[in-house]
Amino acid sequence: MLAELKGLNEECGVFGIWGHEQAAQLTYYALQSLQHRGQEGAGIVASNGREITSHKGEGLVTEVFSQNQLDQLTGHGAVGHVRYTTAGGGGYENVQPLLFRSQTGSLALAHNGNLVNANALKHQLERQGSILQTTSDTEVLAHLIKRSGYENVKERVKNALTMLKGAYAFVIMTETELMVALDPNGLRPLSLGQIGDGYVVASETCAFDIIGAEYIRSVEPGELLIIDDEGIRSERFTYATNRSICTMEYVYFSRPDSDIDGINIHSARKRLGKQLAAEFPIEGDVVTGVPDSSISAAIGYAEAANIPYEMGLIKNRYIGRTFIQPSQELREQGVKMKLSPVRGVVEGKRVIMVDDSIVRGTTSRRIVNMLKDAGATEVHVMISSPPIKNPCFYGIDTSTHEELIASKNSVEEIRQIIGADSLSFLSVDGMVTAIGRPDTSENKGHCLACFTGKYPTEIYPDTLHPYEKELTH
Numbered sequence: 269m270l271a272e273l274k275g276l277n278e279e280c281g282v283f284g285i286w287g288h289e290q291a292a293q294l295t296y297y298a299l300q301s302l303q304h305r306g307q308e309g310a311g312i313v314a315s316n317g318r319e320i321t322s323h324k325g326e327g328l329v330t331e332v333f334s335q336n337q338l339d340q341l342t343g344h345g346a347v348g349h350v351r352y353t354t355a356g357g358g359g360y361e362n363v364q365p366l367l368f369r370s371q372t373g374s375l376a377l378a379h380n381g382n383l384v385n386a387n388a389l390k391h392q393l394e395r396q397g398s399i400l401q402t403t404s405d406t407e408v409l410a411h412l413i414k415r416s417g418y419e420n421v422k423e424r425v426k427n428a429l430t431m432l433k434g435a436y437a438f439v440i441m442t443e444t445e446l447m448v449a450l451d452p453n454g455l456r457p458l459s460l461g462q463i464g465d466g467y468v469v470a471s472e473t474c475a476f477d478i479i480g481a482e483y484i485r486s487v488e489p490g491e492l493l494i495i496d497d498e499g500i501r502s503e504r505f506t507y508a509t510n511r512s513i514c515t516m517e518y519v520y521f522s523r524p525d526s527d528i529d530g531i532n533i534h535s536a537r538k539r540l541g542k543q544l545a546a547e548f549p550i551e552g553d554v555v556t557g558v559p560d561s562s563i564s565a566a567i568g569y570a571e572a573a574n575i576p577y578e579m580g581l582i583k584n585r586y587i588g589r590t591f592i593q594p595s596q597e598l599r600e601q602g603v604k605m606k607l608s609p610v611r612g613v614v615e616g617k618r619v620i621m622v623d624d625s626i627v628r629g630t631t632s633r634r635i636v637n638m639l640k641d642a643g644a645t646e647v648h649v650m651i652s653s654p655p656i657k658n659p660c661f662y663g664i665d666t667s668t669h670e671e672l673i674a675s676k677n678s679v680e681e682i683r684q685i686i687g688a689d690s691l692s693f694l695s696v697d698g699m700v701t702a703i704g705r706p707d708t709s710e711n712k713g714h715c716l717a718c719f720t721g722k723y724p725t726e727i728y729p730d731t732l733h734p735y736e737k738e739l740t741h
């Protein structure tokens with residue numbers, strides 16, 4: 269499904285590199301491959317070992333950077349970021365990496381995720397005299413690092429990280445080193461790779477492929493990597509960890525050519541589709557997937573059900589960012605511009621339409637209508653994940669209970685609202701089994717909170733949307 273239409277948005281992608289003379293240029297290419305994780309702002313900070321330069325702006329990576337600007341970002345280290353605007357709102361000052369300069373040196377920060385205790389920490393910092401420059405919660409870490417009493421930067425970073433709660437994949441750079449940290453639950457994906465004698469880290473492994481880097485391994489929950497001219501060291505800022513990777517990364521967010529913990533996303537989605545066919549066998553003439561993220565699951569369903577897979581919906585790739593607007597009204601208007609049914613494929617057919625998730629239901633309703641207007645005799649909607657009943661506090665903009673259609677409607681009620689002939693959601697166990705992580709822990713290494721309501725961290729009252737707060741009173 270198209271992220272900007274669904275109302276389910278990833279907030280960010282991060283990238284870091286140390287030990288390559290073309291660091292900023294490679295970061296630029298890597299950010300382009302992470303562009304699906306955020307289209308509203310992009311930035312690169314580079315270091316030549318003595319001084320730091322930066323450039324960032326609102327818009328797509330290609331809009332923010334010219335070759336001239338990249339040429340000025342010299343050095344063998346760089347940090348990059350692409351951003352989707354939700355936590356802390358938009359505006360230039362919130363575009364990352366955030367860069368803080370002081371007498372003791374510079375600190376560049378790029379963050380993917382969301383801190384659940386950011387407001388509590390901001391209040392505490394302001395009481396202690398800190399002046400926050402942005403509304404983003406990422407800046408909290410910079411102040412905690414600066415305020416920590418330890419002598420060396422590494423110990424200050426470790427100390428500061430232990431105060432954070434929630435989801436964070438951080439890439440931090442000073443003039444002389446890159447530091448990489450993943451939260452104790454490992455909620456967001458973060459991988460380590462190698463390029464020549466240098467090292468790279470990225471939210472997704474597709475960023476490695478585009479620059480010719482070799483994947484080494486995932487960064488581990490609670491791990492702090494320190495990368496400098498001497499090489500790479502792995503340390504821990506906590507041992508109290510419990511891997512809970514965002515399941516929606518497998519289902520929907522990550523690119524099909526990325527791997528998370530050795531599991532390829534396209535293959536995982538195909539297995540989700542096969543599992544869906546096993547749980548809900550149904551008669552149909554043609555299987556189609558909603559582009560782009562549902563196509564792998566649709567192929568899996570078609571293979572398992574022995575029904576032909578066809579391109580029943582196509583995406584207009586040349587609709588610009590103008591239509592990516594935060595307002596729901598504009599999102600809905602955008603559906604018609606971005607997706608078109610293929611009449612020759614669906615006319616007179618019983619269509620099995622596979623989609624990865626339903627958030628508000630408005631987009632599904634429009635797509636079902638679109639297929640019926642194009643002549644489909646029946647539209648059976650198959651969702652390759654369970655109903656999303658709970659909001660996410662870890663960096664995914666899933667809105668509130670109030671806006672989530674599955675939090676207040678049964679499957680049958682949703683079917684009626686979207687106008688489908690049938691509607692089926694994959695079971696939680698089926699989804700976890702199909703993804704196939706090898707973890708032996710109770711949660712099999714997954715965060716499943718938006719489906720089950722069991723959050724892997726505590727949730728602070730001031731993290732909640734005003735509507736959610738009312739519910740808890």
Ligand code: SF4
Nearest residue numbers: 514515660715717718
């Ligand atoms: S609540 Fe859902 S969207 Fe959020 S991190 Fe967990 S699995 Fe991902």
